Every structure is written in structure tokens, then in C-alpha cells.
Amino acid sequence: MAEFIRFDRITKFYGPLCVVENLDLGIGKGEFVSLLGPSGSGKTTLLMMLAGFEQPTAGEILLDGTSINAVPTYKRDMGVVFQSYALFPHMSVGDNIAFPLQMRGIGKAGIDERVKRALDMVQLSTLSDRRPSQLSGGQQQRVALARALVFEPRVVLMDEPLGALDKQLREQMQLDIRDLHRRLGLTIVFVTHDQSEALTMSDRVAVFNKGKIEQIGTPRQVYDEPATRFVAEFIGETNLVEGVVETVQGAEATVRLPSGAQIVSAVSGSIASGQSVFLSIRPERVDLSETRSEGRNVLETEVTDSVYQGDHLRVQLHNATHPLIAKLGRRSREFPPGTKVFAAFSAGDCRVIAP
Amino acid sequence: MSAASSRTRRSLLLLAPLLFFLIGFFVWPLFSMMSQSVSDPAVLRLLPRSAEVLADWDRNSPPTIPMQTALMKDLKAVNDDQALGDMVRRLNSARSGFRTLMGKTTSALKETANPPVDLVSIDKRWEKPEFWLAIADALSPYTDRNLLAAVDLGRNAAGDIEHLPPDQSVNGVILMRTFWIAALVTFACVCIGFPYAIIAASLDGWKRDLMLGAVLLPLWTSLLVRTAAWFILLQEQGLINDLLRAIGLIDAPLALIFNRTGVIIAMTHVLLPFMVLPIYSVLITIPKNLMPAAASLGAHPLRAFLRVLLPLSLRGVASGALLVFISAIGYYITPALIGGPSDQMISSIIAFYATGSANWGMAGALGVVLLVATLLLYSVYARLSSDEVGGR
Numbered sequence: 001m002a003e004f005i006r007f008d009r010i011t012k013f014y015g016p017l018c019v020v021e022n023l024d025l026g027i028g029k030g031e032f033v034s035l036l037g038p039s040g041s042g043k044t045t046l047l048m049m050l051a052g053f054e055q056p057t058a059g060e061i062l063l064d065g066t067s068i069n070a071v072p073t074y075k076r077d078m079g080v081v082f083q084s085y086a087l088f089p090h091m092s093v094g095d096n097i098a099f100p101l102q103m104r105g106i107g108k109a110g111i112d113e114r115v116k117r118a119l120d121m122v123q124l125s126t127l128s129d130r131r132p133s134q135l136s137g138g139q140q141q142r143v144a145l146a147r148a149l150v151f152e153p154r155v156v157l158m159d160e161p162l163g164a165l166d167k168q169l170r171e172q173m174q175l176d177i178r179d180l181h182r183r184l185g186l187t188i189v190f191v192t193h194d195q196s197e198a199l200t201m202s203d204r205v206a207v208f209n210k211g212k213i214e215q216i217g218t219p220r221q222v223y224d225e226p227a228t229r230f231v232a233e234f235i236g237e238t239n240l241v242e243g244v245v246e247t248v249q250g251a252e253a254t255v256r257l258p259s260g261a262q263i264v265s266a267v268s269g270s271i272a273s274g275q276s277v278f279l280s281i282r283p284e285r286v287d288l289s290e291t292r293s294e295g296r297n298v299l300e301t302e303v304t305d306s307v308y309q310g311d312h313l314r315v316q317l318h319n320a321t322h323p324l325i326a327k328l329g330r331r332s333r334e335f336p337p338g339t340k341v342f343a344a345f346s347a348g349d350c351r352v353i354a355p
Numbered sequence: 356m357s358a359a360s361s362r363t364r365r366s367l368l369l370l371a372p373l374l375f376f377l378i379g380f381f382v383w384p385l386f387s388m389m390s391q392s393v394s395d396p397a398v399l400r401l402l403p404r405s406a407e408v409l410a411d412w413d414r415n416s417p418p419t420i421p422m423q424t425a426l427m428k429d430l431k432a433v434n435d436d437q438a439l440g441d442m443v444r445r446l447n448s449a450r451s452g453f454r455t456l457m458g459k460t461t462s463a464l465k466e467t468a469n470p471p472v473d474l475v476s477i478d479k480r481w482e483k484p485e486f487w488l489a490i491a492d493a494l495s496p497y498t499d500r501n502l503l504a505a506v507d508l509g510r511n512a513a514g515d516i517e518h519l520p521p522d523q524s525v526n527g528v529i530l531m532r533t534f535w536i537a538a539l540v541t542f543a544c545v546c547i548g549f550p551y552a553i554i555a556a557s558l559d560g561w562k563r564d565l566m567l568g569a570v571l572l573p574l575w576t577s578l579l580v581r582t583a584a585w586f587i588l589l590q591e592q593g594l595i596n597d598l599l600r601a602i603g604l605i606d607a608p609l610a611l612i613f614n615r616t617g618v619i620i621a622m623t624h625v626l627l628p629f630m631v632l633p634i635y636s637v638l639i640t641i642p643k644n645l646m647p648a649a650a651s652l653g654a655h656p657l658r659a660f661l662r663v664l665l666p667l668s669l670r671g672v673a674s675g676a677l678l679v680f681i682s683a684i685g686y687y688i689t690p691a692l693i694g695g696p697s698d699q700m701i702s703s704i705i706a707f708y709a710t711g712s713a714n715w716g717m718a719g720a721l722g723v724v725l726l727v728a729t730l731l732l733y734s735v736y737a738r739l740s741s742d743e744v745g746g747r
């Protein structure tokens with residue numbers, strides 16, 4: 001995939017506060033990249049710099065190989081969808097969508113046709129004459145989307161566009177946006193702090209923390225192969241267990257836990273033997289049984305609590321030195337507190353993370 | 356039911372001070388001013404007996420004996436020459452010839468040796484119903500004379516409305532001047548206040564407070580003090596002229612005071628808060644991200660302003676303009692102190708009638724004209740703004 005957008009050592013200060021720090025990021029043409037991170041980690045700031053609303057303190061933003069630092073927003077040709085939609089309250093839905101086309105000096109006939117097509121695309125053809133205030137949140141959101149797409153921008157930027165919607169509508173819109181992305185081949189930069197949204201929609205996810213990218217990769221990579229403790233904890237739920245590396249062989253390492261148990265685990269990054277590390281074990285990858293299974297990592301544990309949560313059974317375990325959580329399938333048998341069980345997981349389902 | 360009515364009564368009781376205040380300090384003065392402008396009981400006071408008898412008259416048959424005796428008694432009883440003069444003037448303006456007729460009649464009535472039996476014996480003209488008609492009309496305690504005069508109109512001998520001769524029609528000129536000065540001041544306030552409010556609304560923290568404070572400050576100082584300050588600034592040896600000369604922009608001092616320029620400068624300064632505050636209060640309700648959104652959609656800042664910010668803030672501009680205009684047409688002190696003779700506005704004419712010549716009727720009538728102009732403007736504004744809300 002050809003690189004289309006590049007953030008080249010971008011730094012942004014607000015007064016003395018460093019919001020984005022020496023950040024490098026490349027985004028391919030037609031790619032859907034999510035910026036995921038906790039509140040205040042600088043996602044919006046990065047997006048605002050890409051849109052031209054803010055200037056980077058240092059560094060350069062390249063679009064298609066040329067620097068756009070000095071290009072004003074209105075010449076950048078980027079469609080922005082704001083969290084609060086930013087529809088023009090004094091214009092009808094149709095006029096809102098026609099606005100970017102009028103700014104580009106397109107003729108009346110061309111505008112009418114393209115507005116109609118954009119409204120069809122978001123299934124709002126019947127509401128063209130309404131004012132934004134007469135629409136539901138989801139409808140406003142779709143108008144904002146249509147307005148940002150109707151002029152076929154080079155890049156579409158979305159800042160938590162689904163934040164104000166209820167869960168069902170949000171999931172529907174996630175699928176709609178992903179579908180549009182596929183159909184139109186759009187390059188999309190999507191800001192969210194909802195990890196499941198990022199995993200659902202993106203080609204790649206960039207995990208932000210304190211103005212830096214902790215990890216960037218496909219949803220599968222950031223979930224299954226977290227590079228740092230922050231990523232492991234921020235995306236999904238995980239068990240973090242301390243231990244010391246004994247040996248490293250290729251992509252696998254043997255780690256000794258304080259309880260004495262030996263765990264074989266996949267490794268990402270450079271790890272040396274003797275180093276104290278964390279093991280990240282996803283709860284849904286842990287199996288429980290009363291017999292010790294062979295060929296996998298096994299921890300002897302005791303059930304402290306178990307909660308049925310509809311789609312899964314959540315079992316809290318404790319072994320000699322640390323707690324552990326297991327999520328079991330809905331059809332799993334019950335584990336009453338006090339039961340002694342073996343918690344088993346394969347080497348590929350746990351990862352060594354440098355602290 | 357009774358609980359609800361007692362609750363209504365209780366809330367009325369709570370409102371009572373407000374209602375009394377409104378009635379005592381707003382409704383009643385307004386009403387009495389308006390009634391001053393149309394009331395003219397001068398003739399009625401002098402001729403009470405005739406009023407009683409004339410009430411039964413059919414307005415076209417020749418005068419009866421009781422009518423004549425009543426008027427004779429009334430005229431004999433008059434001992435206030437000034438009031439009599441006023442009455443004669445009023446009657447003469449309704450019916451020419453009354454002055455000589457009255458003069459002849461009163462001197463005849465004074466003759467005690469040989470008192471006349473009736474009026475017709477004094478002068479044949481008393482037989483004509485026209486003269487009695489004029490008296491009957493003048494007896495009415497209401498008149499439209501003041502209201503007509505306020506807009507330079509009057510009634511001719513036949514009772515038709517017509518323009519007053521040019522030497523008596525100054526009110527129209529002054530009214531037009533008042534509206535023109537108010538319009539200029541409003542325009543100046545829009546030109547300064549709109550950008551000012553935009554800048555203030557785009558700032559935050561202490562900068563915004565400072566800007567709003569600077570515009571509010573004049574409101575906290577007395578009007579007289581502010582006007583006096585302009586007096587000092589604008590005069591020939593004043594700060595502004597000295598400064599302009601010092602930096603070499605002008606050679607001779609500009610005439611900034613006792614003319615239209617000075618009036619407009621000072622009034623604009625005084626009225627600016629009434630423009631800035633409504634616009635500001637509308638601007639801060641406009642979502643901050645609309646202008647960035649317009650820019651991202653390809654709108655040059657100027658076009659974004661014209662298409663987005665301007666239409667959205669127009670409501671504030673309209674109410675600010677209305678407020679400034681309405682305040683400006685009532686201005687008195689500033690034009691009186693800083694303006695020349697040809698910059699006096701309608702309020703100074705009202706003040707002249709009220710305090711200078713005690714002509715409350717004219718003062719009231721001019722006040723009514725101002726009130727009507729204001730209400731007209733307001734209704735236009737209300738119509739416009741309700742259209743806008745309805746369209747939303």
C-alpha cells in the first residue's frame with residue numbers, strides 16, 4: 001500500500017504542556033486507521049493538525065509526498081466529521097450537504113445530483129428539506145457523514161463521530177461506515193477511545209498514550225500481540241503476572257513465576273534471560289479442568305468466585321501468589337467457589353512483555 | 356378547586372408589588388402623558404353653563420334663547436383674561452371672524468347701564484349656527500390639535516387636515532433629523548460593535564473579561580460624566596486635536612464639537628454596549644466548531660463568515676440595532692451639550708415644551724409620536740424574528 005499521509009516527527013505543545021511528542025505515523029491510501037487511546041492522549045490534537053486547525057510545534061505533515069504544513073484548512077480537501085456533527089443550524093439538510101460543492105463552484109445541476117446521491121447513500125433522501133434540529137442524533141450523524149463525503153475528499157477525518165449515539169445505533173453506524181470505506185476506497189483516519197469500535201472498523205489501530213504511539217498494527221496484532229503493558233491493559237481485559245525469564249529460544253521464552261511454575265510463552269520485542277517481565281494472558285484463552293492437561297502451560301488454582309454473565313462465565317481464580325481471571329464459554333459447567341482446578345493455556349496465547 | 360384558586364390568589368399577592376410598581380411608574384405616567392396630548396379642557400372650564408345647554412342642541416337649527424343666555428352668563432363670569440384670550444384664539448382658528456365677534460360681545464356685555472337682552476341683539480352673526488358649532492366643538496375636552504401639530508399638520512377653517520405653513524413646521528424637520536442621527540449612530544455601532552463582539556466571543560479567560568469590561572465600563576459611569584468627558588476630548592484644544600496635530604496628520608484643528616460629528620461620536624460611544632452585548636450573547640451560543648467545519652468543507656474564511664457566522668448572528672445584530680436606535684431617538688443630554696443648534700433632536704423640543712413653555716399638550720403629543728415610531732419599529736423586528744424562529 002502506497003504511503004499517502006506521513007506524520008514526520010510531529011511535536012505539539014500547548015504552552016508548557018507537551019500533547020504530542022515526536023510522533024511518526026504513516027497511513028496508506030485507502031487505509032482505515034484508528035487512533036485509539038485514553039482521554040487526553042492527544043488523538044484529537046493530531047487530527048486537528050492533519051485537518052489544519054492546529055499547527056504542529058515541530059515536524060512536518062506530508063500528504064502524497066508534499067508538505068501541507070503551510071496549506072490552510074480550506075485548501076486541504078479533507079472531509080472532517082466532528083464529534084458534535086457541526087451541522088449548520090440555519091441551513092436545511094440539503095443545503096448543508098450542498099455547501100462544500102458550492103464552495104467548489106460546481107454548477108446547480110451538478111450540485112443537485114450529487115446531493116441526491118449523497119442523501120441516498122446515507123438513506124436520508126426524504127429528509128432533504130428538514131433543519132438539522134429536526135433530526136435524530138443518528139440522522140444528524142449521517143448528514144454530517146454525507147456532507148464530509150459528498151465532495152470526494154482526499155482524506156476523511158472522524159473525531160469520535162459515534163460518541164453521542166446509543167449502543168445499537170453506534171454498532172449499526174460502525175458497520176455502515178466500514179461498508180462505505182470499502183465501497184468508495186476512502187482513506188479514513190478515525191479517532192476513538194472505544195477499543196471495540198477501533199477493532200471492529202479499522203485496517204490498523206494506533207494505540208496512543210500520553211502523546212506517543214505505543215503500538216500500531218492490525219486489530220489482531222494489537223489484541224493478540226500487545227507490545228507493551230499499556231496496550232495489553234488498554235485493549236481488552238488481560239491477566240498480568242510477574243515473572244523472571246529463564247531461557248529464550250527464538251520466538252518462545254520460558255518464564256518462572258514466583259509460585260515456582262514454569263510457563264512457556266510467545267515473545268515480542270527483545271527479551272534477555274534473567275530479566276523480570278510480565279506475562280499477559282487473555283482470560284478467554286484460559287481453560288479450566290480438574291485434570292492436568294499435557295503439552296500446555298498449567299497453573300494450579302482455586303476458584304474464589306464465578307459469575308454467569310449471559311454470554312460467558314467469568315471465573316475468578318487464585319493460586320499461591322497471584323489472582324487469575326478466566327472467561328469460559330456459555331456452555332461451560334459451573335465452578336463453585338473452593339473448587340481446585342488446573343488453569344491451562346497454550347504458549348501462543350500468552351505473551352512476555354517487558355515492564 | 357378551592358386549593359387551586361387560593362394558590363392563584365397567593366401568587367397574585369406575591370406579584371402585587373410588581374404590579375403596583377408597573378402601574379404606578381409605567382402605565383399611569385404613560386397613560387397620563389398620552390391623555391395630556393389629546394386633552395384640552397380650557398374652553399369647557401370657561402363655559403360650563405353653555406356646555407350643559409349645547410349638549411341638547413341639534414347642531415343645525417338657529418340658536419335658542421337658553422343657549423344665548425347661558426353663553427352670556429358664562430362670558431360675564433369670566434375673569435381670567437389670559438384664559439379668555441386662549442379660548443378666543445382656539446375659536447378663531449376654527450372659525451375666522453370669532454375674534455372680532457368676541458371682542459364686540461364682551462365689551463357689550465360689560466355695559467351695565469344698558470345690558471343686552473340676548474346675543475343676537477349685540478351682533479347678527481350670533482344667529483348663524485356655524486359660530487355655535489365652533490363653540491360646541493371647542494367644548495369637547497379632547498382635541499387632535501397637538502398630535503397634528505407634532506407632525507406639522509393642522510386643521511384649516513373648514514376643519515380639513517392640511518400642512519402647517521413652513522414657518523410653523525419645524526417638528527417634521529427635527530423628527531427626520533432625529534431618525535437620521537439615530538440611524539447613523541446605529542450604523543456606527545454595528546460597524547464597531549459587531550467585530551468587537553466577534554473578537555470578544557472568540558477569546559476566553561481574562562482577555563474576554565477585559566474586552567467585555569471595557570465595553571461595560573461606560574454603562575457604570577453617569578451619562579453626564581461621559582458626555583462631559585467627550586466635551587474635553589473633542590474641543591479644539593482637546594486631546595484628540597492635540598494628538599492629531601502632534602503626529603502631523605492635520606494642521607488646523609478639526610471641528611469635532613458643536614456639530615454632527617461630535618454628536619455621533621459621543622452617542623456611539625455611549626450606546627455601544629447595547630450593540631455589543633446582544634451580539635455577544637448570540638455569538639456565544641453558536642457552536643465553536645461551525646467555522647472550522649466550514650473551512651474543512653472548503654470555505655475561504657470570508658465566505659465562511661458570510662455563509663455561516665453572519666446569518667447565525669444576525670438576530671443579535673438586529674436586536675442590538677433596535678436597542679441602539681430606540682435609545683438614540685430619545686437622546687437629549689448628549690446632543691444638547693455636544694451638538695450645535697442644528698443637531699438638536701426631538702427630545703430637546705419635548706423638553707422645551709415641557710419645562711420651557713409648560714405646553715404639556717405638545718410635549719405629550721411629541722412623546723406619543725416617538726412612542727408610535729418605537730412601537731412600529733419593534734413590531735417590524737418582532738415580525739422578522741418570529742419568521743426566523745418559525746422557519747427553524
Ligand SMILES: Nc1ncnc2c1ncn2[C@@H]1O[C@H](COP(=O)(O)OP(=O)(O)OP(=O)(O)O)[C@@H](O)[C@H]1O
Nearest residue numbers: 014017019037038039040041042043044045046193
Ligand atoms: N486548545 C488547547 N489549549 C490547551 N490545551 C489543550 C488544547 N486542546 C487540547 N489541550 C490539551 O491537550 C491534551 C490532549 O488533548 P486531546 O484533545 O488531543 O485529547 P484526546 O486524546 O482527543 O482526548 P479525548 O479522548 O478526551 O477527546 C489534553 O491534556 C488537553 O487538555
Ligand SMILES: [Mg+2]
Nearest residue numbers: 043044045159
Ligand atoms: Mg478528543
